[in-house]
Amino acid sequence: MMSKRILVVEDEGIVAKDIAQRLRSLGYDVTGLVPSAEKAYEAVALVVPDLVLMDIHLKGSVDGIAAAEVLRAKYDIPVIFLTAFADVPTLDRAKLAEPFGYILKPFEERSLHVHIEMALVKHASEQKLKQREQWITSVLHSIRESILVTDLKGNVTFMNAAAQQMTGWTLSDALGSPITFVLPFGSRFQDGCPTDWVIRNGMPFISENLQLQFGDGHMLHVECTAVPLYDHSSQIVGVTLGIRNVSSQRQLERQIYDDKRQLADLVKSRTLVLEEEMVQLRNELRSEKRQKTILKKAKETLELELDVLRSQRTDKDQIA
Numbered sequence: 001m002m003s004k005r006i007l008v009v010e011d012e013g014i015v016a017k018d019i020a021q022r023l024r025s026l027g028y029d030v031t032g033l034v035p036s037a038e039k040a041y042e043a044v045a046l047v048v049p050d051l052v053l054m055d056i057h058l059k060g061s062v063d064g065i066a067a068a069e070v071l072r073a074k075y076d077i078p079v080i081f082l083t084a085f086a087d088v089p090t091l092d093r094a095k096l097a098e099p100f101g102y103i104l105k106p107f108e109e110r111s112l113h114v115h116i117e118m119a120l121v122k123h124a125s126e127q128k129l130k131q132r133e134q135w136i137t138s139v140l141h142s143i144r145e146s147i148l149v150t151d152l153k154g155n156v157t158f159m160n161a162a163a164q165q166m167t168g169w170t171l172s173d174a175l176g177s178p179i180t181f182v183l184p185f186g187s188r189f190q191d192g193c194p195t196d197w198v199i200r201n202g203m204p205f206i207s208e209n210l211q212l213q214f215g216d217g218h219m220l221h222v223e224c225t226a227v228p229l230y231d232h233s234s235q236i237v238g239v240t241l242g243i244r245n246v247s248s249q250r251q252l253e254r255q256i257y258d259d260k261r262q263l264a265d266l267v268k269s270r271t272l273v274l275e276e277e278m279v280q281l282r283n284e285l286r287s288e289k290r291q292k293t294i295l296k297k298a299k300e301t302l303e304l305e306l307d308v309l310r311s312q313r314t315d316k317d318q319i320a
Contacts, residue, residue: 003027003028003029004028004029004050004051004116004120005028005029005030005031005047005049005050005051006023006028006029006030006031006049006050006051006052006053006116007030007031007032007034007040007043007044007047007049007051007052007053008020008023008030008032008033008034008052008053009034009035009036009037009039009040009052009053009054009055009058009064009067010033010035010053010055010082011035011036011055011058011059012055013033013035015105016033016035017033019053019082019112020033022109022112023053023112025109026109026112026113026116028116031043031047031049032047035058035059036058036059036060036062037058037060037062037063037064037066037067037070038060038062040052040054040067040071041067041070041071044071044075044077048075048077049077050077050078050120051077051078051079051080051100051116051119051120051123052068052071052077052078052079052080053079053080053082054067054068054079054080054081054082055081055082055083056081056082056083056085056090056094057083057085064081064083065081065093065094065096065097066097068081068097068099069096069097072097072098076127078100078119078120078122078123079097079099079100080099080100080101080102080103080115080116080119081094081097081099081101081102081103082103082105082107083102083103083104083105084104084105100118100119100122100123101115101116101118101119103115141160141161141162143160143162144162145162145242145243145244146159146160146162146163146166146167146241146242146243146244146245147159147160147162147163147240147241147242147243148160148163148179148182148183148240148241148243149229149238149239149240149241150179150195150238150239150241151237151238152199152236152237152238154178154179154180154193154195154196154199154239155176155177155178155179156174156175156176156177156178156179156182157175157238158171159171159174159182163182163243166220166243166245167182167183167212168214169182179193179195179241180193183212183241183243184212184213184214184215185210185211185212185213194207194210194224194226194239194241195226195239195241197226198226198227198228198239199228199236199239202228202236203228204225204226204227204228205224205225205226205227206224206225206226207223207224208223208246209221209223210222210223210224220245221245221246221249222243222244222245222246223243223244223246224241224242224243224244225241225242226239226240226241226242227239227240228240
């Protein structure tokens with residue numbers, strides 16, 4: 001296993017050498033001994049250490065606290081402060097730099113070892129947590145469904161890429177804003193917002209028929225799933241919302257409904273026309289049948305009259 005590399009930033013030469021000697025005896029690799037913040041920046045640019053031991057009160061325009069903030073922000077290096085002062089104002093300023101330890105001079109080698117190992121373990125854990133958070137964030141951003149997260153006050157703490165595209169809000173603008181600004185559910189949602197319902201009832205909220213009414217006038221039909229977000233102690237700390245834009249689906253359903261209604265109207269209209277034609281045809285058939293009956297009777301009458309005439313003629317011929 002490679003030795004952990006440590007940079008010592010201490011403006012008192014004798015103290016710096018003593019610290020370096022102790023570190024080496026503990027099995028650490030000392031990457032440098034520098035007396036100022038400026039020299040610390042140069043040393044880190046050449047070799048990035050695993051940890052920095054930083055004296056708070058450095059000579060020069062930049063003290064150890066300011067230097068630690070720069071190293072943390074630029075290189076994400078854990079810093080342990082070394083100081084002979086423990087006054088409240090100094091401690092309060094040191095907290096802002098988020099140090100991984102605070103050792104008062106003079107210190108014992110055992111105490112130094114414990115602080116360093118704890119800082120390295122803590123930093124490694126933070127790195128793993130950050131990697132996991134980055135992985136989760138990447139996964140959430142790749143999801144096509146809009147994902148938003150709020151705190152217990154209903155303020156946005158996260159939005160994935162799909163949610164930003166759907167709402168028109170960037171993540172930086174939405175952070176800390178009320179969810180009702182970002183997702184304008186409007187007056188149709190009686191409980192104000194799904195997050196309010198979840199926080200109030202402590203239960204998931206699911207709806208397949210909600211509308212988002214944006215300020216520019218356009219409206220989206222959405223399906224919404226809102227579930228409580230818990231911490232490690234099973235306490236609700238926020239709400240996760242999944243929003244699915246179903247406007248195209250609703251539009252298609254509406255079009256299908258309209259098409260069916262038009263088809264039904266067309267069938268009904270055509271049926272009426274056909275019924276009228278059938279009635280007319282029946283009437284015509286009845287009229288034709290009646291005419292045939294009349295003709296048949298007239299024919300029969302005519303034939304009877306002809307028979308009578310023939311009979312009379314025969315009789316006359318016989319008499320003659």
